[in-house]
Amino acid sequence: MRHVANPVLRRLHDEPLAVPDAAREHLASCPRCQAGSTQIARDADRAASLLDAPDVLTDTDLAWLRLQAQLREPQAAARPPVADPWSLPRRLVRVSVGTGTAVAAGVLVAGVAAAAALTTVYAPTKVVPVQVSHGDIQAIAGIADLSVAAGPDGLPPSGTRQLPFGSVSWTSAGTAQKVSSVAQAVALTHLSFTSPARLPRGVGDPASIMVQPKVTATIHFGAGAGSGVAGSSLVVTGGPAMAVQYGGSSGRAGLPTLVIGALQRPVATATGATAADLENFLLSRPGLPASLVTEIKLLGTSSLPVPVPKGVPSRHVQIGGSAAVLVTAPSGTASGVVWEGRDNIVRGVAGLLNNSDVLSVARQLG
Amino acid sequence: METSFLAQRRPPPPSSFPAFEAFFRAQYPAVVRIAYRVTGDAQAAQDVAQDVFITAFRRFPDPGRGSHAEAWVRIAAAHAALNAIRGERRRDRRQQLCAVDATPMGPEELVLDSESRAEVRQALRRLNRRAATVLVLRHSGLSYAQVAEAMNVNVGQVGTMLRRAESALRKELHDAPRR
Numbered sequence: 129m130r131h132v133a134n135p136v137l138r139r140l141h142d143e144p145l146a147v148p149d150a151a152r153e154h155l156a157s158c159p160r161c162q163a164g165s166t167q168i169a170r171d172a173d174r175a176a177s178l179l180d181a182p183d184v185l186t187d188t189d190l191a192w193l194r195l196q197a198q199l200r201e202p203q204a205a206a207r208p209p210v211a212d213p214w215s216l217p218r219r220l221v222r223v224s225v226g227t228g229t230a231v232a233a234g235v236l237v238a239g240v241a242a243a244a245a246l247t248t249v250y251a252p253t254k255v256v257p258v259q260v261s262h263g264d265i266q267a268i269a270g271i272a273d274l275s276v277a278a279g280p281d282g283l284p285p286s287g288t289r290q291l292p293f294g295s296v297s298w299t300s301a302g303t304a305q306k307v308s309s310v311a312q313a314v315a316l317t318h319l320s321f322t323s324p325a326r327l328p329r330g331v332g333d334p335a336s337i338m339v340q341p342k343v344t345a346t347i348h349f350g351a352g353a354g355s356g357v358a359g360s361s362l363v364v365t366g367g368p369a370m371a372v373q374y375g376g377s378s379g380r381a382g383l384p385t386l387v388i389g390a391l392q393r394p395v396a397t398a399t400g401a402t403a404a405d406l407e408n409f410l411l412s413r414p415g416l417p418a419s420l421v422t423e424i425k426l427l428g429t430s431s432l433p434v435p436v437p438k439g440v441p442s443r444h445v446q447i448g449g450s451a452a453v454l455v456t457a458p459s460g461t462a463s464g465v466v467w468e469g470r471d472n473i474v475r476g477v478a479g480l481l482n483n484s485d486v487l488s489v490a491r492q493l494g
Numbered sequence: 495m496e497t498s499f500l501a502q503r504r505p506p507p508p509s510s511f512p513a514f515e516a517f518f519r520a521q522y523p524a525v526v527r528i529a530y531r532v533t534g535d536a537q538a539a540q541d542v543a544q545d546v547f548i549t550a551f552r553r554f555p556d557p558g559r560g561s562h563a564e565a566w567v568r569i570a571a572a573h574a575a576l577n578a579i580r581g582e583r584r585r586d587r588r589q590q591l592c593a594v595d596a597t598p599m600g601p602e603e604l605v606l607d608s609e610s611r612a613e614v615r616q617a618l619r620r621l622n623r624r625a626a627t628v629l630v631l632r633h634s635g636l637s638y639a640q641v642a643e644a645m646n647v648n649v650g651q652v653g654t655m656l657r658r659a660e661s662a663l664r665k666e667l668h669d670a671p672r673r
Contacts, residue, residue: 135653138660143638171660178614178663179633181527184536188522191540195518195547196510208552209545211577213569214646330648376649385648461646480646 131158137165141172293357293409294350301341301368310372313339317368319390320471324492327374328485331385335375342367342392349401349409357409360400367392374479386479386489393432393472432474434466445487447475448494456483465490517557518547521564525571528634532575532618532626534611542578546570562643569644572630576623579615617666625659632656 132140132151140147140155155161285304288297307313314321316339323334347362369391376385398406434453436442442455445465452467455478463486464478477490525546529539550557550567557563618626624645631641632652641656642649 134657135650138653138657139638142632146638168657168660171664172656175629175660175663176633178610178667179531179629181530181534183523184526184530184539186523186526186540188519191522191544192515192518195544195551198544198548199511199551208549210549210570210574212549212553213573214566330650480648 293353294348298345300343304340313370332375332377336373338371340369356405364396366394389476391474513556528571529575542574565644572627628655
């Protein structure tokens with residue numbers, strides 16, 4: 129057997145039962161690994177002793193009273209006092225799962241881009257990254273006040289909402305649901321989906337398979353929208369979609385490690401207004417940052433914008449001959465890739481994995 | 495951990511946030527423990543814990559199974575405490591907002607070797623964020639699986655990160671000039 133790697137020697141010190149027998153047996157007869165193990169144990173014990181501290185005498189009752197008092201303070205709704213330690217990697221996973229306001233906002237971005245590109249039909253054939261900040265997403269969501277419409281699990285299956293310039297209504301061919309197998313998801317969505325034959329290390333079995341039926345959103349532009357747009361409507365359809373979420377291998381079974389999603393590309397049609405009118409109107413909504421407007425205007429007629437948080441690196445790659453956008457968390461702990469295949473299905477792979485693992489999975493699908 | 499003076503206090507009023515209260519009560523001691531590993535100051539650790547739970551309440555108003563709220567408050571505690579010792583969060587508004595006495599300190603605190611604790615804090619300040627975080631979480635008693643979940647990494651990476659962090663800590667303490 130090869131020498132035991134330092135991380136394994138380190139874990140052996142803390143959780144010996146979690147280390148394979150072969151490593152323990154090798155260690156028992158290898159002076160080199162024993163020397164390494166001794167140094168590792170020395171460092172570990174020293175760190176433990178330096179960071180050792182007595183338990184603090186906590187008064188949980190009193191702390192709870194203090195916390196309640198603070199939560200009732202008007203300024204409790206202001207900026208959170210602690211930065212979100214998961215803001216980047218988890219967001220990549222959450223977005224790919226396909227629920228919540230961020231996704232709804234993303235659909236609106238697609239809708240806005242659709243209008244920008246519209247003749248009568250918008251049907252993108254490739255993906256391009258669009259840098260968005262948290263403020264951009266809030267601004268987009270604010271156009272339709274999606275934060276109010278969306279519950280904790282995202283938008284309800286159907287509904288109507290008044291907008292300052294008309295109304296938006298949406299219907300779904302059914303509710304999002306969990307299914308028990310990939311085959312069942314494929315049968316319900318009619319999407320072409322191939323499970324990867326080789327999964328990266330640390331990725332376990334599928335833990336959850338979700339299906340989202342096709343959603344149709346219609347924006348009716350009322351009199352408040354002004355001449356040229358009033359009386360027109362924009363219909364955006366998206367889906368059906370499916371997402372397969374994989375758990376971890378042993379030891380981290382509860383943590384999603386990889387999500388593979390597939391979505392019938394969004395398509396938009398407009399009636400009663402020209403593409404230029406709709407573009408100008410939607411992109412002139414108050415609060416939409418100028419830089420985002422410029423990016424959307426530059427998208428062209430055949431591109432699906434992929435919202436990428438500002439500061440997160442993204443680059444173009446090829447998956448199965450199609451243009452793809454690869455996004456990596458700055459820490460390198462999470463990556464995601466999105467592309468539209470020749471079959472007009474938008475696919476995405478994201479997970480707590482490095483670039484090469486995510487691309488390896490994607491290339492088995494593309 | 496409950497002491498007799500608590501028994502003399504009036505019973506607490508009904509909770510305004512019942513769904514969050516059970517989570518808070520279960521996790522508060524662990525969050526304070528993590529923060530205390532970093533700050534070395536019980537009051538500062540409890541202030542950090544308050545900030546963590548204020549933020550957690552917005553993120554997980556109903557922290558149920560599968561929300562990962564436990565893992566979140568643990569790493570948030572480590573980060574917030576590291577920020578606190580890096581001078582990024584110097585506030586004393588807790589005492590101004592709530593007219594209650596500070597929680598009494600444990601007697602152990604009085605006998606801690608303040609000099610070596612200060613050296614460890616200096617070293618944690620100089621280490622990179624990931625290294626300091628993995629050290630604090632692991633040596634606060636979290637398992638490898640819990641550390642992995644909190645830090646969004648594969649459990650197999652925890653050993654690597656921990657080994658590097660402990661080696662870096664040794665070098666920091668060995669090489670750094672005594673202050």
